[in-house]
Each structure stands twice: as structure tokens, then as C-alpha cells.
Amino acid sequence: MKLVCPICGKTYDEPVQRCECGEPVEFERFTGEPYIGKSVWERFWDFWPVEPALEFSLGEGDTPLVKSGLGEELGVKLYLKNETVNPTWSFKDRGTFLAMSHALKAGYKTVGTVSTGNMAASVSAYASRFGLKAKILVSESASDEKLKAVSVYGGEVIRVHGDYGRLYFESLKLGERLGVYFMNSDNPFRIEGYKGIAFEIAEEISPDYVLIPTSSGGLFRGIAKGFIELHESGLIDDLPTLIAVQAEGCSPICRAFKEGKAKIERFENPKTIAKAIANPYPPSGNAVLRLMRDFGWSCVSVSDGEILEAQRKLAGEGLFVQPASATGIAALERLDLPRGAKVVSILTGSGLKTLKSAPQGGIKECPLEMLESCLR
Numbered sequence: 001m002k003l004v005c006p007i008c009g010k011t012y013d014e015p016v017q018r019c020e021c022g023e024p025v026e027f028e029r030f031t032g033e034p035y036i037g038k039s040v041w042e043r044f045w046d047f048w049p050v051e052p053a054l055e056f057s058l059g060e061g062d063t064p065l066v067k068s069g070l071g072e073e074l075g076v077k078l079y080l081k082n083e084t085v086n087p088t089w090s091f092k093d094r095g096t097f098l099a100m101s102h103a104l105k106a107g108y109k110t111v112g113t114v115s116t117g118n119m120a121a122s123v124s125a126y127a128s129r130f131g132l133k134a135k136i137l138v139s140e141s142a143s144d145e146k147l148k149a150v151s152v153y154g155g156e157v158i159r160v161h162g163d164y165g166r167l168y169f170e171s172l173k174l175g176e177r178l179g180v181y182f183m184n185s186d187n188p189f190r191i192e193g194y195k196g197i198a199f200e201i202a203e204e205i206s207p208d209y210v211l212i213p214t215s216s217g218g219l220f221r222g223i224a225k226g227f228i229e230l231h232e233s234g235l236i237d238d239l240p241t242l243i244a245v246q247a248e249g250c251s252p253i254c255r256a257f258k259e260g261k262a263k264i265e266r267f268e269n270p271k272t273i274a275k276a277i278a279n280p281y282p283p284s285g286n287a288v289l290r291l292m293r294d295f296g297w298s299c300v301s302v303s304d305g306e307i308l309e310a311q312r313k314l315a316g317e318g319l320f321v322q323p324a325s326a327t328g329i330a331a332l333e334r335l336d337l338p339r340g341a342k343v344v345s346i347l348t349g350s351g352l353k354t355l356k357s358a359p360q361g362g363i364k365e366c367p368l369e370m371l372e373s374c375l376r
Contacts, residue, residue, distance in 0.1 A: 001049050002028050003188060006221075006287045015102070017172055017187055024186040024284050026221065031233040034203075040196040047199070047229060049192055053101040056130050060086050060093035061196045065204050065344070070313055074332055075339035079205065080314075081197060081346045084321060088125050089350035090118035091197065091219060095190030096126045099183035104130055108181040111135070114171050115185075116142040117276055118349050123183060124155030135180055137171055139164040149353070165266075165281055185216035186284040194222025195229065201344055202230055207240045209337060211328030211345040214244040214253060214299075215277035217284025219348070224291050240344075243335070244288060244299040245327040247272035251301040253285050257292060258299070264289065273304045276324035276349055306330035311351070311358075320351035320358075 003012040005019035006026060012019075019025050032046020040061040041052040064082050071078030083091035096119070103111050112135035113123040120136045127134035134155030138147060142159060151157045160167055168184055175182040183190055197219075201207060210227075212220045223242065230236045246254045249272030256264040264285035270278050282288075292298060302310075310329035314321055328345030337343065351358055366374035 001030075004028055006290055015106070015188075017182075017184075023286060024188070024191075026188050026191055026225065026287075029225070029229050029232060031229065033233065034199075034235065040200055043203075044196070044199050047192075047195060047226075048098065050098065050102045050105060050189065052098060053104055053130070056100070056104075056126075057097060058087040058093065058126070058129055060097050062200060063197075065201060066319070068317060068345075070317065070329060071332065071343060074337070076332070076337050076341045076343045078332070079201075079207070079342070079344045080319065081201060081344055082319065083197070083346060083348050084319070084325070084350035088118070088121045089353060090122065091194065091346070091348050092118045092122040093126070094196050095187070095193035095218070095222070096122040096183065098193035099181075099187050099189035100126045100130050100132070102189045103132065103181040103183070106181070108179065109133060110180045112137065112171065112175060112180045112182045113184055114138075114168050114182070116146060118353065119185065120147075120150045120157075121153070124150050124153040124157075127155055128153045137167055139167070168283060184283075185279075186218040186221070186287075191218055191222045191225065194219050195226030197346065198223045198226025198230065202227070202236050205342055205344075206236065206238070207344045208341040209241045209243060209335075209343045211243050211245055211331055211343065213274075213277050213324050213327045213346060213348050214246055214282075214288065215279040215324070216282045217244075217253065217288040219346070220244050220288050221284055221291065223346070224295075224297075239295065242291075242295070242297045243331065244292065244297070245331045246299065246301045247274040247277060247307065247324075247327060248301045248303050250274075250278040250280055251299075252280060252282060253288055254299040254301040256285070256289055262286070262289065272307075272323075274307055274322075274324040274327060275354070276322055277327065300331040300334055302327055302330040302334065306333065314347070315351075319347065321347050322349045322351050322354045325349050325351075 250270035
């Protein structure tokens, strides 16, 4: 399979990660048919660019699609794609597994990524599973508490002092020179892994809208490619409307979309509680803009107050998610969707990763001798 730049159209036969024009590349579209299989990797075997190394799977994917009552007051049928139940509690595991399968097949001994959160933990965990060394590059502001969840798997964590925005591109250059396969946010194999979310949704329902928390843009591109491939394979009749959701305090893609610009610009002084999607200059931003314009999709930004309220509502349904995961639910209030529309919101990561900022419910103190009265 060839790799193609979604912006300039240049194609590549070798497994590069970015085009000469500076944009991320992706695999040409796959067509195929589903099979009977236990895992999404087996059922959609025709759609992967590399044979998944199933013996090293940790059970990523095949996450539940939960019916929610939160859409009732808005008159929509709401479903929650619960990615928090992946092995390291986020959707990143899907992309990491497929990228790691490629790294193993290509003969790499060391892999790496640039991240301070979900992706760092995912790459560290899967590197251990695959028997590979891991180099995890984090910013100088990364807290020791957050990095415990990364280093526990045995990967080498390197805190880099300097411009974190440059680190993504420097890692790719140095990785080629040093033989380290960096699977950063928009690695083409990672994008392919995220297609599984679209495949699994389509197995259960035909959604009208899919709400996607968006940071680097890799998740949006992966889900979009998955639905497009299903449509071109004749497996679904219509494409759903995809909606990228960002936090108002860091929304470079939504801002460019609303202003009618073809390219994103750096979002200065980002500030939001949704740290997992606070990317001021997303590497897949232009590719996401292109998809939204080509298919008539859109972008919505929400405030921190709306995000926290949505997080609270989800907890009331038994789902504790990180703030970034709640942005889709927050966006529902701002969207004027048709009554009866089937809507899927992607819950990208667990709230257990962000306990420090999590709201705490009331705690009642009670002496044992007065327990009966306390229980009344």
C-alpha cells in the first residue's frame, strides 16, 4: 500500500511519517469485507496496513457502546463509546498496538513517543508487552505524579528542557538517525488503529452524528477514514456527520474553521482544564480542516465550565472520565440536532488519570454508635 499526503497529494512507497510539504501522510484507502472473528483486528482483517501481532494484544478495542439518558432532554438518542476500558485507559492503545506491530515486523528494537499523558503510558506499556525498549520524551513541566503512570511499565522517561513544540519534529529526525521508531500522535499506523472505533460503532448502529474530542487531530482522522472505507466498501449506506470538539481555551482547529482559513495557526496562551486536548499547534490540524470542508463536517468549542458540568453528568451515569472525554457531551448543548438523531460521543480517557482536578462528592462523617441515624 502507498502512503499519500492528504493536503498536497504526493505519494510514497516507503513508510515515511510526514510529507515533504510538512503535513502528515496516511495510507491509501482500503476496501474489503468483514469476517467472523473474536476481535476487531480479526473481523476487519482486510483494512489494516500491517498484520496485527495478535499474540501481543492486551485486549485493546471492542469497547462498549453504552446507551445514555443524557440526550433525552435534547430529544436525541445518545450513545457513549467507552474507550476508557482499554488496557491503559484510553483510545491510544488501539493506535499503539498497530504501530507496535509494524515496529516489530520492521525489526526495530526501540520505540518512542512524545507525550506527557495517555500516549506516553500506552507506548510504555505496549513496548514492555512486545519486548522492545521505549524512549518516552516529556516536557519539563510534566509532573512527577503523572509520570509515575508512565515509568511503572519500564520505559525510559526523558524530561526534555526547551521548546516542547519543536520536540515532536526533532524526535522524528533523531529517530531516523538513531534507529528509534517514534509513534507520535499522527503516525500513519496509529491513525489506522483508530479506524476500529468506526468499525465497531457501525457493527451496532448507524449513527447520524459522531462527536470526537480533538487535540492533535489523529483520532478524528482515524475515525473519519474508518467510516469512509466502510462506505466505499459498500458496508454502510451513508456517512455520519463528524464533529470535532475542542476546549475554548485551546481551539486552533475550531478557530481556523470558523474563520474560513485553510490552515491552522498557533493558539497562543492555551488554558483549559481539558489538558489531554490542549495542543496549541496540532500536527494534523490542516488535515482535519480539509476533511471537515470536503465532507461538510464541523467543529465546536466548549468552555471549561461546560466541560466540568458534562463530566459531572457522566459520573452520574457511572462513567468517570477525564475532562477531555466530556467535551462531546458539553457540545450537545450547543448543537441544534434533529429530534431523534442517533448521536455517538467518544469517551477518550478515564478520569482516574486526572484525579487531582476531579470534583469530589460530599463525604459524611459518622460515629459507629450513630450509624443507624446516619443511614436514614
